[in-house]
Amino acid sequence: MTEASADYDVLVCGAGVAGLAAARGLGDLGLRVLLLDKQRAPRAVAKGEVLQPGALRVLRRWGTEQLLRQRGGVGLDRLVVRSREGEALMALDYGRLPEGDRGLLAHDHREILTALTEGLGPCVEIRRGTLVREALRAADGRVSGLVLAGGEGGGDRVVRAPLVVAADGISSRLRRAAGIEGRRTDYPHRLVSVELTAAGPAPADFSAYLTGRGLRLVYPLPGGRIRLYLQTGPDELRGLGGDAFTEWLARAVGQVPGLAGLAPCLADAAVTRQLFSVSRYLAGRFTVPGLALVGEAGYAVHPMAAQGMNTAITSAAALAEQLARLLPATATVDAAARPRLEAATVDAALAAYQAERRPFLASAARTSANAARMVTDLAWPGRVIGRRAVRCTGANPRLLHTVTHNMAGLGPLPLTPLDRLQQIGLLPDPRAHRVPVNS
Structure with a gap:
């Protein structure tokens, strides 16, 4: 040496x-x-x-x-959790954050x-x-x-x-x-990514769609391109290549009405496929x-x-x-x-x-971990609690502000045990509309 x-x-x-x-x-x-x-x-x-x-x-x-x-x-300027149909269930509006941090x-x-x-x-x-x-x-x-x-x-x-x-x-x-x-904890699913070229207007925000088969995540990239992530089972794509993968992708997108606009963009997506384990x-x-x-x-x-x-x-x-x-x-x-x-x-x-x-x-x-669990858990109890948390948080301006601030990486605003119960609708929140102004 x-x-x-x-x-x-x-x-x-x-x-x-x-x-x-x-x-x-x-x-x-x-x-x-x-x-x-x-x-x-x-x-x-x-x-x-x-x-x-x-x-x-x-x-x-x-x-x-x-x-x-x-x-x-x-x-x-927004990170949105949506239903299969595209309805916004919980929208993190970065425009409400302090000046300079609104996007x-x-x-x-x-x-x-x-x-x-x-x-x-x-x-x-x-x-x-x-x-x-x-x-x-x-x-x-x-x-x-x-x-x-x-x-x-x-x-x-x-x-x-x-x-x-x-x-x-x-x-x-x-x-x-x-x-x-x-x-280290490995999630019981994988994510497959493809890149699409927009046939029309690209998505305007970062959107996570809740489906019976897991997460579908979409956001725009430069040059009119679109990133699409799809949650899969650990071995769901084993042996699927070429046309077989393209058919799988078309079915997976077709099951989400809110993503219907992406259907014309799928033909050439298979060559951009990347598969990730998630931990x-x-x-x-x-x-x-x-x-x-x-x-x-x-x-x-x-x-x-x-x-x-x-x-x-x-x-x-x-x-x-x-x-x-x-x-x-x-x-x-x-x-x-x-x-x-x-x-x-x-x-x-x-x-x-x-x-x-x-x-x-x-x-x-x-x-x-809580955000991922809300949108990726496919077990019946997890899906029920996750959907409730998405809807209740989305309807509570105070909790929505806290989650947006934390996701933005601006420093932790802790959620108390009481907040957690209010997030899943088990307790009313008398402070729901007490939102700090640009803080």
């Missing part, structure tokens, strides 16, 4: 949205960041395409939101990655096609670097840094190496000395809630903000004036990051 000559302040493992956002936030502090990814190029993935207001606050500060809008990003933005996942990459400053170096084998530990057990494959003579090599960021996904090797435990995960903690978890390495949710990519961005920004508080004032202005990053400074920032992020993400996980 050979020792790498380069020395960095931060090593980021994973160049998805979480890793790129972490590299951007930490690089902007004047820190020397090495961003590593095993893939040689970003892949086109049909998820992580809808940005919530909380994440857009961060991207606006970085100039990334403006870049995405210039490149055709589609603005949306979502939809764009292709790879375009979001590209925009984040283009915003990286000179302090960030990217190495793609590099496999991270394991975390390096100091004598006291602190994470102090990474072991990379592909050193001189084919051996491994070591890169050292006082801060390592694990942004390597839900199966994170670095999380496991750090001994961080959590609970949720929340780590027991988000740091150990020398290491922080960002994105799906620490937190993963059902795509229906459009929370995963957004909390990855806000978590990356939160990590950078906690470290910025402890750095000398000159560090963010003049990298040459910044002293060497010390382990004690890093670990103090990690403690603050853990204290702030853990309750925030635990709340977001509950919100996302």
Whole structure:
């Protein structure tokens, strides 16, 4: 094993949205960041395409939101749960949120990655096609670097840094190496995604349709394209390819009258098919000395809630903000004036990051899990309770405001046990119309 000559302040493992956002936030502090990814190029993935207001606050500060809008990003102002016929049962109206936070933005996942990459400053170096084998530990057990494959003579090599960021996904090797435990739950269904070209006007919002066979989710993409997700059984599409899949897709869409306008767009959709397993995960903690978890390495949710990519961005920004508080004032202005990053400074920032992020993400996980359960549970009790919750929440302005605020990623407004009973109509809500004004 050979020792790498380069020395960095931060090593980021994973160049998805979480890793790129972490590299951007930490690089902007004047820190020397090495961003590593095993893939040689970003892949086109049909998820992580809808940005919530909380994440857009961060991207606006970085100039990334403006870049995405210039490149055709589609603005949306509502997230709607609908009946099969298209009736709006619960509409999250982002126009009622504070000024500057009144909308979502939809764009292709790879375009979001590209925009984040283009915003990286000179302090960030990217190495793609590099496999991270394991975390390096100091004598006291602190994470102090990474072991990379592909050193001189084919051996491994070591890169050292006082801060390592694990942004390597839900199966994170670095999380496991750090001994961080959590609970992963696999949903009893899969999601299949197809991309359509609109024959007429594209959908105007992010709409989830409730059906007897599960979720049907639709939203617009740039260039008059439409993303359609369909819930399937674990083996429902096994062996279905080509014409057989096209027939299955036509039946699945035909069973939802509210989606009748998509029928003419289905003929060429089969070639865009992507199938996803769906899980949720929340780590027991988000740091150990020398290491922080960002994105799906620490937190993963059902795509229906459009929370995963957004909390990855806000978590990356939160990590950078906690470290910025402890750095000398000159560090963010003049990298040459910044002293060497010390382990004690890093670990103090990690403690603050853990204290702030853990309750925030635990709340977001509950919100996302409840939202997914309401629209995907096919068991009779779950369907009855889920439909009641959708209708009762949709008819209660106070609860609707709370759910919208939480889904937007603007900070948790907790739902009390009393609120939960009112959500399913078991108790009246005398405060139903007490909605904060633009707050």
